[in-house]
Amino acid sequence: NAGVTQTPKFRVLKTGQSMTLLCAQDMNHEYMYWYRQDPGMGLRLIHYSVGEGTTAKGEVPDGYNVSRLKKQNFLLGLESAAPSQTSVYFCASSYGLGGSGANVLTFGAGSRLTVL
Amino acid sequence: GESVGLHLPTLSVQEGDNSIINCAYSNSASDYFIWYKQESGKGPQFIIDIRSNMDKRQGQRVTVLLNKTVKHLSLQIAATQPGDSAVYFCAEKGGSGGSNYKLTFGKGTLLTVNP
Structure with missing residues (x-):
């Protein structure tokens, strides 16, 4: 049982390049999330998904796109990377059964992205 | 928008002492408040949560207190150990303008345990 796996762990991009961060979970969770973490800013929600085939915007969605074609995978795309997108990205998932079920997020280890 | 914040960005304690990490929140309509721990x-990682209709909840070596009158949340760690050194985040869920599945995190408090 691997939990939440993110790839790649590190990536350096040039401004304007595109890339996709991959997130996979093996816990049969319904809900999946992408957060970014910047120094002094805590965790900010980029996009989330409450089920296969559905996605929604979080606090800071601009410059990112997501897809949830399979229940176990949640992809985060940067179409044209900017230096402001230099950050550590965390994927998370939860059961989302209502009540306190969605309080327990299982996070991946993070993906550190640098945009030059 | 409404946000969750912290009183102290850093906290240093001696091993064996009790630690108290504080958090101020502004969204009185949130239905859950949650604490997470992030090691370097x-x-x-999820630690503990408390529903808004409660004022205290205990876990293993941790206690969360909720004071809705002053919109204050705290995490108490008993007999703090070196392994407790981490950044602690409070988060809120639900309420006006929120949802049942989105967490809003605070900026974090760095806890350092000195041996």
Whole structure:
């Protein structure tokens, strides 16, 4: 049982390049999330998904796109990377059964992205 | 928008002492408040949560207190150990303008335990 796996762990991009961060979970969770973490800013929600085939915007969605074609995978795309997108990205998932079920997020280890 | 914040960005304690990490919140309509721990180089881990209709909840060596009158949340760690050194985040869920599945995180408090 691997939990939440993110790839790649590190990536350096040039401004304007595109890339996709991959997130996979093996816990049969319904809900999946992408957060970014910047120094002094805590965790900010980029996009989330409450089920296969559905996605929604979080606090800071601009410059990112997501897809949830399979229940176990949640992809985060940067179409044209900017230096402001230099950050550590965390994927998370939860059961989302209502009540306190969605309080327990299982996070991946993070993906550190640098945009030059 | 409404946000969750912290009183102290850093806290240093001696091993064996009790630690208290504080959090101020502004969204009085949130239905849950949650604490996460993030060790260096890792993703955050769930510690404990409390529903808004409660004022205290205890876990293993941790206690969360909720004071709705002053919109204050605290995490108490008993007999703090070196392994407790981490950044602690409070988060809120639900309420006006929120949802049942989105967490809003605070900026974090760095806890350092001195041996």
